[in-house]
Amino acid sequence: MEGDSKPSFQKRKENGETQSQDTTQEHNKESERDAAAAEKMGEDTVKRLEGVPVAQQNKGGDQDEGKEDSEEESEEEEEEEPKLKYERMSGDLREILKKDGASCIAANSKLVVVGTNSGHVHVLDHQGNRVREFWLHSRPVTMLNLDGNGDYLASCSHDRKVVVQGLYSTDNCHSLVMDTPVRSVALDPHYHKPRSGRRFVVGTNKVTLYEKAMFGQLRSTVLAEGGGPARAMKWEGQFLAWAIDSGVRVTDMTTNAVITLIKRDHSLALPSEQYPPHLCWPDPNTLLVGWGDSVKVCRVRERLTPPTPHLAPTPTLTLPPYYLEIIYMFTTDFYVCGLGPLGEHVVVLAYNKQADVPALPSSGQASTSPTTTDGRRPQMRVLEPLQGRFEEISKDVLGIRCFQDYKPANYHLESLVDDRQFYIVSPQDVVVAKPRSADDRIHWLLTHNKHHEALQVVRTCREVHKYTVHSVGQVYLDHLISTGQYQEAASLCPQILGSDKALWEGAVVRFNRARQLRVLSPHLPQGPLDPAVYQTVLLDLLHSDHQGFLQVVQEWPGRLYNVSFIINAVLETLARNASNLTLLRALAHLYSNIDKHDKALAIYLKLKHRDVFHLIGRHNLYACVTKHVLDLMSLDVDATLEICISHLNIVPPEKVVVALSNHHEFLYRYLDSLYERRREQSKPYHSQLVQLYADWNRPKLLQLLLHSSCYQLGPALEVCQSRNLTVETIHLLDRMGSSMESLRLILEEEQNLDWAIRLCKEHDDVDLWSRLINYSLDKPDCIRALLNDIGTHIDPLLIIQRIPRGLEIPGLRDALVKLLHDYHLQIELRTGCQRILVADGSKLLNKLVTIQKAATPVYSHTECPSCNKKILSSGGGTGGEGSGGTLVVFACRHVYHHHCLPDHSQQSHPPGTPAQPHEVCQVCRNDKKKSFLSS
Template sequence: MSNPPSSAAEWRSSTQASGNGPATLTRSRAVSAPAHPATSEDETIGDDDHNVHSDAGSSDADGSEGPEPAEPSLKYTRLTGDLPSLLASDAVSAAACNDKFLALGTHWGHVYVVDFSGNLIKQFSNHSTSVAEVCIDANAEFIASAGGDGRVVVRSMFSDEDQCYEFQRPLKCLQLDPDFARTRRFATGGHAGEVVLSDRTWRGPRKVILASVDGIVLAVSWRGNLIAYATEHGIGIYDVKAARDICQAQVPFHDDRPDLFRCHMVWKDDENLVIGWQCAVLVLQIRVRGIAGPPSMFETAYQAQILVQYKSAFDLAGFAPWSRLGQSRDRPDVLTCFRPCVQDRSRLRRRGYSPVRRPTSNPPECILLNLRTMDPVVSRDSINLAHHEHLQPIDYSVIGLPAEQAYFLISPRDVISVRARDANDQIEWRLQHMHYEEALKVSLFAAQQGIAIRPEYRAVHVGQQLLTDLLEHDELERAAGLCPMVLGKDPELWERWIYVFADRDGLDAILPCIPTQSPVLNHTVYEVILAHYLSANFKGFRNLIERWPKQLYNTASLLGALEDTLLDFPNDEDLVQAAVVLYGIISCGFTSFVSFLTISVFIRSADTALRVTQSRRFSMGRDLVKFGASECISRLVQQSAVLPPGEVVELLEGRPDFQYAYLLALFKDDAHSAPDLQDHLLELLVEFRSKELLDFLKRSIYYPLDKALALCESHDLLQEQVYVLGRIGNNKRALEIMMDRMDDIHMAIDYAKGQQDEELWNDLVDFAVQKPKYWAPLFQHTGMFLDPIKLIKRVPPGAQISNLKSLLTSIVQDALAQVELRGQSHQVLREDVLTFMRQSMRYAKSSRYVTSDTCCVRCGQPFASNPQLPVTLDEFGAHHASCPET
């Protein structure tokens, strides 16, 4: 007997095909599992002496503290009921289950049928030695057992009918036909080295040998038309329908002591078979051949290949397919594997092992394996079973219902139920380890999916534990963000937690989440929050007043507190705006204009402003003088869209100086604002002889010109009169004022330039020649605006003009410069004309290449589009004779 291969390559080379359907190896690997860890966390499954340990987060051997333990994936429960008394003097040797009950075979030859609580349903005693295999048919109508006495007994669950089949050698395995209720067929194997198919015909029992092998047949598994079997030297698959082998492969599962291990065969689905023995796991895929037409008499309809070979460092004691939550149940990809950690078998051989004196064994482990990854171990738990120190791998087995995610770990004296942890278990574990946020996620998911959970694990309770934890770690923002989800619409919870946040100075964090409707809290809560912000954060207080509905708090009492605060901070804009909102809510007036001005100018509602202004009349002048007019007027101008200027002017009646300051500031801000008041502003500007009058006359278009002229004349405002006369069109009178009353020839000349009127220049000369001091300025502006010859002719003979020589020289030089400039301009124009003419002549004399694709330069259409039209050439190009010039 050869030793097992040491590498995946040896596994591939040692697998040989035999029979009609050779096995094809496509992928294999040998991955060593991690060493058995020191356990640190216990989960009680039955009593104080039998515990479950998880390897996640275990401490080191020296006792130092390790990483935080990971959440276990499985939940373990010991079956009690009648089992403890039944197994007190007996031991389980085989087991099977369906979705209704368990069938346990014992070493004393009994078969016990118990429910999932361990209560005895039925008991059979038909074997004289240990029961090697127990099997239940698909309809849960029959239970079959095979024993070392070479007997197979099939019993009905609903009658006293028993069917016994005798074999010559001890049996190791048994499988009923999936359709046993109709066919009455089953397959057996054992020490005879034969896989036998048995059934009952009208002639009596019939046995057909499907395969003969060297050694013992260790396991048989039946799925559909396929029977898989394993021996000490390999595996084989038989097609019952075609009555021929699919494949036989020599896979070296065996070791020097094969009697220490049980071979396990489990179908994951109709195409995948998982085989485990000793320390190896093999996944075999059987598929229908992709060929056209039926197979020949020498061919089978199936082909097999090995998908996965996994070799661990420990010994397999049983396994079952595991359906992962959230995935399709009929295609599991995670294998549940149970294995004990026994001592090295090489040490057993050196110590001369015998069945009489067994070595001490470690507890078995329950492991979730994902065979599709390079790191297959998903979860690992150590299970402290009764008398485990005296048990070997052959003493354990695993049975299960993958569709129900229900599994049973079988040992001689214990039956442990293994199930996936439900939402309650997950929440409980996470709360115990203070993973409150993860616990809340599970609780919320369970609620969304309609999964029943215990009241103390609902989101509202778990969430409050999370809030407490976050507050203890000063994570106020995160805690506040979770409040709407955790507290929901419970006003009492909201009120309690708002006070908790307030005690920790966390109102800023929870404020955006505080509900103002559905639910509405007690008004005291809102008033406490407003009082806090009124004393600590004026901007926050204003935002709350603007955002919260007025029904949430007592406006009158809040306004009283606000007025007290305004006495200390009268210029705070946020407090003023908040007061405006509150005064608008209760529709009250103010006691003085300053109160109105410092508050009402911030009112954003014109209706509210109008209501406030009409509620009282104020002593405007006294208050403006007392508190400073400039700042108040500036605010009034800024809020002119809300506070009508007419109302403000009316309130300022009796104080024209303030009216003047307000209207002038309003005009400077926007010349088109309050046009009906600009007449009044004109009167005020004239009255106060403001320097702004001329600018007002130039910018404004809303005052009457005749009234402006009369006011300027009555107050002898000459410059303003000149501007108004110019707008009226009375230029001659304006010129008289400038020449006679203002005695300003330069202003008169500039005025004449601006008007561009020849008659006005003549009038100017008429006025100027009468005063010799005006002659020199006139001579300086001859040329463009005034003919110097005419001006010289108007000068009286013998008149004395100062600096005449230089003035005449300047006039002559200007004339010469103009003549020279005109001559040069004429020369440039002449050169441009000649150049253009030469280019045109050259273009007209040059030839043109015209084809049918050439386009008319005038209409843009190709000549070929209408060949009947005559074509003409000119200096611009070819065009239709009928096309007009563009």
């Protein structure tokens, strides 16, 4: 039920804003029961607001009151874009309506059928051309209805006749004569199908269903009677709705059961003859009801669960499987002459309650200009339904022929939901309303000078056929240029003109005539225009906007124009104004475009402008840096240093140092950067860096002296002494071996005993300790500090024995305690170390003895390294002739026959010592000789 594809309205739930009604099939009690239920359930929501509009609308007002106020409002309020467009049906219909008046209409996607006051039925195409004509009635046709396929047409008339006419076949056609005039008729949407039952419903003072019975006969069933004639009727899907004087009934045609009665709630002073009801099904489950000045949007829903017994009105009540819910209802400030869906909105053919309506311009059929006229023109209003009210989206006043002679009952509105078309019918006119297409919207926006919005639509909407971005953009450009909005026009050119050479050249001509090329220049494409175009722009900027000229020269590549031609023009201008810095910068850039970088560099240096660094980087002019390093440093030290340090192979340090030798601050900055980033390359200049750090950065001097060994100590000492840099001098003296002088400066100049103690500990020199002790003997604090720190380095008695008698030393006891504790700790550490050494030595010696005592295996395949014969004979004895079976085994596991070894007993040992022959393995001795010779 909820998933149909046709337009639908979403429900917004609020208390008291829905209404449903259940009925029984007992027709004699149905009206009373429905009325009671509606009165009970709709008491809080059905408001009788006769004559009270719930949405305000701009009106022109009477000519004799408020005319000036109306004109002011008209000027202040911006004209809204219409939602619909209108076209009067012409063709044969024009001649038909000259002789006869239209009384009703029916339409589908293939045909339009018009009923007239004379009883004729005209079948037309959508252009108004006659296809067929039937003379079915003798009095005005009151209603026409087509089946779902458009194959059959039903008509009724005041002559009491009902005719079902086949448009393409004579089968299943019927002609009935009723007892009373027939107001409404409805064909089953599936009437064209063979097994549909060929049903149709006729509305007189009762509503009767006719369906095909046996032998081609018709069987009739009275669905309802009483409550007045059925003035309107619509059948969609399985549901049939018809309107009687008491309200609108909805019936489920699968069971012929009435679902509900939508009770009439507008004023009874609006008779149904003059203000007839209007029904429309946007989809099989949504019903629109417009009657008098009331509009309702209803939804048929399936009853999901049966109600509990205590809620049933009577014990025998059987509820239908569907119920109807009013999701929107509101009262209008106009009379409804017809309505239909437009997406989530409702389109209403309106008739003003008051006599003043907007006037119609002479050139069209609809207007939104609120001025007054002397008649009541019908209006097409697009409304957004809300709870208890509505919001008007748009309002168009229609130029219907002879509108002065018509009342609400003379107008009809037929809606084609799928095609989104509306047929507005009056006796002398048929107007077709359609939603405005994207092309229509663009046309309206252009005619109302909303060019930007039109351009957005043509870019984003895929349904545009008549317009292109180029065509709309050209109109927009024309408008901007004609109104002097050159900046906006120039910014729009890239989007509109694209890469079209001819269009761009035309735009340049137009802007040149207006002397606004400087505005267009930032937006010109960098190709494929002729060089003359770019030169024209550059020359214009050269004479009118020097800053703009510079910017364009920097942005445009030199291939776009004749650079030499522009250079000559710039030189001519500079001849009259040589101090123009902006043009000089532009000239430098132009020179760089033709690879005359030396001239460009000279200009930038003359100007002292930072663009010189961009020039160097862009064209790899690093070889020129050495020549101009002083000028570059004067311009920007950091940028120059970055170039010099990053390109040492092109900008060698020795040349830079020579160039900066007379500018010590620049030299300091350069050598400091070199030392920080390329320390290896900075070593030859550490001596110079010592003097520079002494003058410009003393904290770094000490770090250099401590970590570098590439400077000359003597000159460095002179630098430090000449500047009274005591700490640095102490360090240099210590490195030069003058430790005693360093200690003197520490004690006398710095008076830093801790530093002095550290110096003595580093050198561990008795003379230094003696000098320090002598210095401390008359200073109790120094004696205490020495006792605390030197207990593990020298004999404490050297200090204690030399302390003068009677000298009071604060903290002496604690110092002595610490001294003794340190001494005992040192003794314990030495003892422990000795024990560890003895234990390790004993363990390793035992291991060595064990290894050396181990037997050396001799295998049968082992060969003597000297004779290359096997050590053991095949019989198991020792091999070798005359050897006496003696083998010699060395610790290196080499095994020899005794007789194969030379006897070195006499040569190897001095007299008086026991002979130790064969104490050296010949193989190992030869390996050692080879290793020694190769090394």
